[in-house]
Amino acid sequence: MHPVSIVLGKEIRDAARDRRALLTAFLFPVLSPLLVYFMMTAIIELQTDADKMTIPIIGGEHAPALIQWLKEQDVHLEKFSGDAKQAVKDKDKELVVIIPDDFQQRFGELKTVPVEVVSDGSRTDSQPKVRRVHELLRQYNQEIGALRLIARGVSPDVTRVVVSQHVDVASKEQRAATALNFIPMYIILAAFVAGMGIAVDSTAGERERKTLEPLFINPVERYQIVTGKWLAATLFSAIGMALTLVLCVAAMGQVPLAQIGLQFHIGNGQMLSMLLATLPLAFLATSMQLLLGIFAKSFKDAQSYIGLLVLLPMAPSMYMMFNPFMTREWMFAIPMLGQHLLLVDVLGAKEVPLIGYFYSAASCLLLGMALVLITARLFQRESILSG
Amino acid sequence: MIEVKSLYKSFAEIKAVKDVSFTANNGQVTGLLGPNGAGKSTTLRILYGLLTQDSGSALVDDIDIKSDRLGAQQKIGVLPDSHGLYIRLTAREHIYYFGRLHKFDEDKLESQTNELIKLLDMQSIADRRVEGFSQGERMKVCLARSLVHNPPNVLLDEPTNGLDVMTTRTVREIIEELKTKNIAVLFSSHLMHEVSRLCDHIVIVSEGSIVASGTTDEIRAAAGEDNLEDAFVKLVEGGVN
Numbered sequence: 104m105h106p107v108s109i110v111l112g113k114e115i116r117d118a119a120r121d122r123r124a125l126l127t128a129f130l131f132p133v134l135s136p137l138l139v140y141f142m143m144t145a146i147i148e149l150q151t152d153a154d155k156m157t158i159p160i161i162g163g164e165h166a167p168a169l170i171q172w173l174k175e176q177d178v179h180l181e182k183f184s185g186d187a188k189q190a191v192k193d194k195d196k197e198l199v200v201i202i203p204d205d206f207q208q209r210f211g212e213l214k215t216v217p218v219e220v221v222s223d224g225s226r227t228d229s230q231p232k233v234r235r236v237h238e239l240l241r242q243y244n245q246e247i248g249a250l251r252l253i254a255r256g257v258s259p260d261v262t263r264v265v266v267s268q269h270v271d272v273a274s275k276e277q278r279a280a281t282a283l284n285f286i287p288m289y290i291i292l293a294a295f296v297a298g299m300g301i302a303v304d305s306t307a308g309e310r311e312r313k314t315l316e317p318l319f320i321n322p323v324e325r326y327q328i329v330t331g332k333w334l335a336a337t338l339f340s341a342i343g344m345a346l347t348l349v350l351c352v353a354a355m356g357q358v359p360l361a362q363i364g365l366q367f368h369i370g371n372g373q374m375l376s377m378l379l380a381t382l383p384l385a386f387l388a389t390s391m392q393l394l395l396g397i398f399a400k401s402f403k404d405a406q407s408y409i410g411l412l413v414l415l416p417m418a419p420s421m422y423m424m425f426n427p428f429m430t431r432e433w434m435f436a437i438p439m440l441g442q443h444l445l446l447v448d449v450l451g452a453k454e455v456p457l458i459g460y461f462y463s464a465a466s467c468l469l470l471g472m473a474l475v476l477i478t479a480r481l482f483q484r485e486s487i488l489s490g
Numbered sequence: 491m492i493e494v495k496s497l498y499k500s501f502a503e504i505k506a507v508k509d510v511s512f513t514a515n516n517g518q519v520t521g522l523l524g525p526n527g528a529g530k531s532t533t534l535r536i537l538y539g540l541l542t543q544d545s546g547s548a549l550v551d552d553i554d555i556k557s558d559r560l561g562a563q564q565k566i567g568v569l570p571d572s573h574g575l576y577i578r579l580t581a582r583e584h585i586y587y588f589g590r591l592h593k594f595d596e597d598k599l600e601s602q603t604n605e606l607i608k609l610l611d612m613q614s615i616a617d618r619r620v621e622g623f624s625q626g627e628r629m630k631v632c633l634a635r636s637l638v639h640n641p642p643n644v645l646l647d648e649p650t651n652g653l654d655v656m657t658t659r660t661v662r663e664i665i666e667e668l669k670t671k672n673i674a675v676l677f678s679s680h681l682m683h684e685v686s687r688l689c690d691h692i693v694i695v696s697e698g699s700i701v702a703s704g705t706t707d708e709i710r711a712a713a714g715e716d717n718l719e720d721a722f723v724k725l726v727e728g729g730v731n
Binding site for chain 2: 104106109110113116117120121309312313314315316317319320321322323324485488
């Protein structure tokens, strides 16, 4: 047997018996799809809620025509009495519409009537409803305004200087993919989370339990020992990623995306592409953790360093969410960003250039190998055994 | 056979080993005796390839450790200073792991392991995970994994430190047994009575240098004391002065 496979076999056996490490490794892949499912379902519910909603209204009796019009738009109205602002503040009501007593009078005199929409700007969940109410009132305003102009022999177009028209070039799948931006993020995160326990245990843990000295007395090169540990951690990391991916996609299949006009379908081919696109990241993630594990004096010490490392994979995803940009081929070569781009493209059913797969895999593997060599060099220092 | 010739090793300002030379012959037990911090562990660590000397040479069966670390390590079995074990592996798995890393014949690994388990009287704990083992049980696992590949040279760093009488006796029996197999045994200790009982050849080190070496009789004669312990104290204190 080759020394690398001996070390690999031992580390896998050791890790498979470490319940705590297994739990932290695989809790994330199991929990993240659940999170995806509940988040997406909640978002969709909010949006569909806004379409068939009930509006609390004060003074509805002063504007029967408006009330009638709103009912025609499929809006349910409920009479509200009391302090509107307090009710919204107390979160009893998401919003309250107040129609003034002199609505009819001002309407008849062709004066502008102020209709108040009381809402709480700090509540994100009520925003779609508030927007919809404003939109409805604007629409009513336009209709009545147009009628008044026509009655005076003026074309309503006089007041409509420009009309904006919505032209969306994104396909339904692509729009779905932007909504799913966090799936790539979870998968990239899984690479770091799932391999962490074993990477730390086989470096800082060995050091803490004083097993490094007996291990180094064996006639085996240090780089072979590190490589065995690297591959073992990578295996766990890759399993974590694959699990996260498969479960997230399965969870997305259960989300009623069609209700918000989005489409989501992942075939086996796409699934395979995504695995190919992301698995090389496992090699890089664990090599970083091994290197940090060497620097740490103890398991706890290492965990706090590596906890910070987890923020790293979030960076490209976060950046893309707030600064969308055009993908260029060289971007695939940037670890983590490359995987993110590949995932977004595959999820969006876009054609991915083959070179993209090559760049992203090669950069991860090369960088990972470089870090493992550095780790092996550090393993060779005499001071590794002291303190 | 282990040969050490004018070995020097410093850590930053501290000169840990100064001009140490000795030979540990096959079929003999050589004792490296000295107070704590005398440089025993450093010398052994150079011999088993974890530290590199500043100058001088260390040979195991004529293989230079500095130039061919792996070749030399193949020829030694070591009970090092740290007795760390993998808490989730069984005693048997520890022995297998180290046997395989020494490229021991896979077909004979199981029977070899069984023999060691019998020799060390650890049948009842062989297939238990080592977490929770007593000090003596841990020591047995360490000994077994260091002997699994039938090394022609055995290095033991303070092998009886902190052990109870029963386990100490087992360790002594193992050392006697190794001697009969024509193996070169080198062990370090700070316990005079233990060294005098087991060793054919004693090397006394103090503050990194050798202050005396030879058989127990030769050591007594060199110090001019009848009692070996008095001789030891006199030699070590002489080295200090």
